[in-house]
Amino acid sequence: MTTAELFAAEDFNEPPVEPLAPGAVLLRGFVRAQASELLAAVEAIVAEVPWRRLVTPGGQRMSVAMTHCGTLGWFSDRRGYRYVAADPHTGRTWPPMPAAFMSLAGAAAAEAGFAAYVPDACLLNRYEPGTRLSLHQDRDERDLGAPIVSVSLGLPAVFLWGTPQRRSDTPRRIRLVHGDVVVWGGPSRLAFHGVAPLAQGVHELTGACRINLTFRRAG
Ligand code: MD3
Ligand code: FE
Numbered sequence: 001m002t003t004a005e006l007f008a009a010e011d012f013n014e015p016p017v018e019p020l021a022p023g024a025v026l027l028r029g030f031v032r033a034q035a036s037e038l039l040a041a042v043e044a045i046v047a048e049v050p051w052r053r054l055v056t057p058g059g060q061r062m063s064v065a066m067t068h069c070g071t072l073g074w075f076s077d078r079r080g081y082r083y084v085a086a087d088p089h090t091g092r093t094w095p096p097m098p099a100a101f102m103s104l105a106g107a108a109a110a111e112a113g114f115a116a117y118v119p120d121a122c123l124l125n126r127y128e129p130g131t132r133l134s135l136h137q138d139r140d141e142r143d144l145g146a147p148i149v150s151v152s153l154g155l156p157a158v159f160l161w162g163t164p165q166r167r168s169d170t171p172r173r174i175r176l177v178h179g180d181v182v183v184w185g186g187p188s189r190l191a192f193h194g195v196a197p198l199a200q201g202v203h204e205l206t207g208a209c210r211i212n213l214t215f216r217r218a219g
Contacts, residue, residue, distance in 0.1 A: 023186025025112040032179030041098040065126040070097040072121040083218045105215040112183035119215035127210040133195040146217035147185025152176040154206030162192035
């Protein structure tokens with residue numbers, strides 16, 4: 001066996017667990033090897049619940065397209081932001097969380113020091129070039145002590161990461177690429193965050209888009 005086979009180049013440059021802040025860690029390439037399997041599971045979910053651009057309580061259509069799996073799904077319409085057990089448009093429950101999703105979320109949380117993480121909701125976001133997500137906090141979950149695990153697939157993105165105190169605090173810019181996983185818990189759980197407009201590009205597995213999975217303990 002050659003040295004190149006023993007140690008992939010990235011193993012030298014990228015520590016597997018990169019602390020970002022108290023409670024937040026970046027696991028570079030954590031799901032790179034399972035990406036095709038995860039994307040097949042995404043396609044099965046999309047066959048049940050197609051990508052949709054939801055409407056905010058203020059009446060704006062979001063530019064990010066979303067779908068959902070798990071016992072609860074994050075939802076938005078004129079009535080507000082909330083988690084719901086059934087799709088308000090069809091009355092059907094969301095597709096179950098695939099086993100591969102459940103185990104990767106648990107393994108990532110464990111790497112970050114959160115034992116026995118069992119998410120009940122997965123929000124799937126799809127970004128096309130130009131799509132952005134403005135700064136917000138995720139606070140619709142009942143248990144804010146549980147972390148959020150996010151998985152990036154497809155085109156790279158610049159993640160904007162502010163403070164928990166003020167939306168106006170200048171966010172850090174963190175480049176997230178295909179296969180990266182970030183765990184956000186503890187003091188980082190209520191940080192303002194968003195995604196800068198996606199750059200043009202084509203990814204060999206997703207085409208001209210980025211797909212992000214966020215696992216949550218919502219109920
Ligand atoms: C930091 N999604 O769905 S994932 C969202 O890339 C959302 O699609 C982004 O923000 C995306 O709500 C970012 C990373 C993320 C998710 C939740 C967080 C970072 C977070 C909650 C608290 C702090
Ligand atoms: Fe968020």
